[in-house]
Amino acid sequence: MLIQPFSPAHAGLVRDESRTVGYADSVSFPRSHEQVTQIVRSLYQDGIPFTVQGARTGLTAAAVPFGGHILNVTRMNRILGLNRLGENGFSVSVQPGVPLCELRKALSARRFDHASWSKASLGALSAFMHSREQFFPPDPTETTATLGGMVSCNASGARSYRYGATRPYVLAVRAVLPDGRSLSLRRGECFADGYTLTLPLENGSRLTVQIPQYIMPKTKNTAGYFAAPDMDAVDLLVGSDGTLCVFTELELQLLPLPACIQGVTCLFETEIQAAAFVQAVREQVEGVVSLEYFDEGALAVLRDQRADHPAFASLPPLDEWIGAALYVELHGDDEAFVTDRLNEIGDLLSACGGDPAHTWVARTQTDLDRLMFFRHAVPESVNLLIDRRKQAEPGITKLGSDMAVPDEHLDHILTYYRQTTQALGLHTATWGHIGNNHLHVNVLPRNLEEYTKGKALFNEWAHKVTALNGAVSAEHGVGKLKAGFLTAMYSPESLAQMRAVKAAFDPKLLLGRGNLFAEKEESR
Amino acid sequence: MKFAVCVKQVPGTTEVQLDPVTHTIIRDGRKGVTNPFDAAAVELAVTLKEQVGGSVTAISMGIPAAESMLRDCIARGADEGVLLTDRQFAGADTLATSYTLSKGIEKMGGADCILCGRMAVDGDTAQIGPELAERLGLPHVTDVIAVLSVEENALVLRKTTADGTIDLRVALPCVITVLREVAQVRLPSIEGIRRSFAAPVHVWSAADIGTDPARTGLNGSPTQVMRTFVPEKTKITKMFSGTPEEQATALCTALKEVL
């Protein structure tokens, strides 16, 4: 039996990293497209709602079920093969449950379990072994995330400043629709005609969908379905937040790893200096792939963590005067190019009130790993802090924002976040993708009152960011927790158009209930 | 105080990759890096220099490309580099290497404190430091994990032993070898990197340091390497998925099989 009753042994499956806790009646752990089909058909027949789960690292409760069935794809974790793209390019075919870290490990060690690979795949593997090292560019901080989860949320990361989010790397998908039919799509083969998209299904039937007519913000964006006239069908499924289909196979584009990768963390006294530096780097320095920010609050949490926990003792020392830090990563095909860029950064630092002496440069893998550890230590330390506060006040949790605005509003939004949180006396730690004006402002409530204030403030921000032509969710998706923000960003007509897409794929509204659309709207 | 630190460039990875079809070994083009024990030795020397004043010279016997490693040491606080490079030096074992290094250090005019990493991660002999001390006629202390104080004519050190640690005082000049925990290696700054491009790296040949050709390189190396091979991998990694209980059960079953 593929479908098992929910038992206490499955307790972990009703939560994700947002720490929202749900409930479920049954679970399954399929291993193949065929098994997913079988499960979904039976659920469809019985009218049982179901939620797809990857690694449950999501931050929006998108994978948290509130009743029904849990379809957990973590056992669909095989790398299915490599493919050649043109002369020198490669793509990798995977099942959706492969964690990002496992794909990375296999690519960099060039080691695969290829026992069941096709002849063509083995041929591609042979070419791959002799080619330049390849990498999969999307780099969310949490590398235990599954590739299916990343595609569902259109995840992005630090390097998205240069390489973009997950979407453009999805070359082909195979999926099971909520009624059990199968769909295979390859990028470049199926386009909408204006706003009408007709999808050919594997059984020869067709599915016609009306694409919403809203204009998406030009910033990073994962709020709502991707929609544009004449769009590629693949783009609609990417970022659909677990509401349109179950991915069962993905083909992902790889890129040759640049020969030279260097990173530098620049230390500043003030946020104003850091923001000026960001503008200057954006305008003047080539080869920048990430621009990541850590504010005073984030550095303070890290400083305490370093002092209190031996696990963090290897972090570089953070002197008291440091009020802001920026990480810049540079990619280039030769070392001379990157060294020149590093020098330019040194000059810009001097011009913006920084100091080339107050930088940490990583030119080796060991040093890059140390700066990476520094970045990871920030959210980790904040979570530990919140866990401690939760012991005194179980009702609170961390509130993390995920909004982005266009370039010209960076200074404005930094000041706005600062002023509105200070006015309420909230404790905050801010970090994230400042190159894309996309910051995670984290409110760290000390009590229930601050928690409530913070939640209300985030709603205000959703309106503010929308007014600035930004996105209320830039990379984590909407899921259940941010469904309310969508009503700030989209008109009722636009939301109705989104619901129409959902209904075309899922007439019984079984899949991913509560995601994107608040539950009360969806249950008839 | 004048510090000299012996550094070696080692491969960036020890992973070996095989072509699945032809089964031939594939060399990956990854750059060499500073032996991590030596990087800790440089950090210690720079820290001591910052405390008591003086200079730090990083010295290496290697191929011309090792110059970039020496510049990296300068970026992290050393003052200058010395690269001993010559065809004659190729194929050296520890005896020939320590001889060559000792001649280089002599040409530098010696040093008050000579630091080495405990061992190179690609050779694992841990012989260079003690051999170098013998050649220079200096006292040495191996496996140092801390410098407790610097005195007028001596260092007070803590070293690890088979049973724990021991603190001792060693007269200067001396040779010490260090473990990685002796210092947390700093990241270079942009300013440091700029300095490293301007700073001197002296490149010395066999003729420059006056080595005896019979005692360097392959000629001077009694060690014979019979064969090198990749040890067979016997470690198998298994990933368990499912609920915590399922994973625990699977783990117990797997453990039972091996115990």
Ligand SMILES: Cc1cc2nc3c(=O)[nH]c(=O)nc-3n(C[C@H](O)[C@H](O)[C@H](O)COP(=O)(O)OP(=O)(O)OC[C@H]3O[C@@H](n4cnc5c(N)ncnc54)[C@H](O)[C@@H]3O)c2cc1C
């Ligand atoms: C410390 C930390 C840091 C993070 N940093 C980042 C970051 O930098 N950038 C970023 O984008 N995100 C980040 N995240 C969020 C999270 O890692 C991503 O959203 C990730 O893409 C989720 O993957 P998952 O496998 O855990 O998916 P889950 O949480 O299991 O599911 C997420 C959504 O995907 C759907 N889904 C999963 N698999 C499938 C499938 N096969 N078919 C259809 N739908 C599916 C689910 O139904 C759900 O809607 C972070 C999370 C943490 C805890």
